[in-house]
Amino acid sequence: MSFARNPDWRRIRGWLTALLVVASFALGSGAARAATFQPLEIVTKSGVHVFSVEMATTEEEKTTGLMYRKELPDGQGMLFDFSPEQQVSMWMKNTYISLDMIFIRADGRILRIAENTEPLSTKIIPSGGAAKGVLEVIGGTAEKYGIKPGDRVAHPLFNGH
Secondary structure, three states: OOHHHOHHHHHHHHHHHHHHHHHHHHHHOOOOOOOOEEEEEEEEOOEEEEEEEEEEOOHHHHHHOOOOOOOOOOOEEEEEEEEEEEEEEEOOOOOOOOEEEEEEOOOOEEEEEEOOOOOOOOOOEEEEEEEEEEEEEEOOHHHHHOOOOOOEEEOOOOOOO
């Protein structure tokens, strides 16, 4: 007998689907969340470090970012697309967790890193030059993995790499 034709299986599948929908709303804490996750690699002197990043491409996603989140697992982050390359300013308003903000040039090179940013601060954090993207990861990530300005980020946003 096939599971797909079993009435009990259909009922279980329905409950699982409902549970996933409820869980996705609960995890979002009512805040808008970026819809897609993509792999991103940072090549450092100590090796290649792979992250799973949410893409923030719409104005709503870029405005909300990681606001209202209570946690961000190691190895995950959010990548903001500010195409074309430009001066970028960020802040930590309504952001409950400390972040490392990694400002990235169009060629994929890290321009600047603002480490261990202050939660809930409205202090402006500038890119310090033209940036095409900003990667936000949990505070302390840059130090933990030896990520430095000049390191290369591999992701399709940056010159197709």
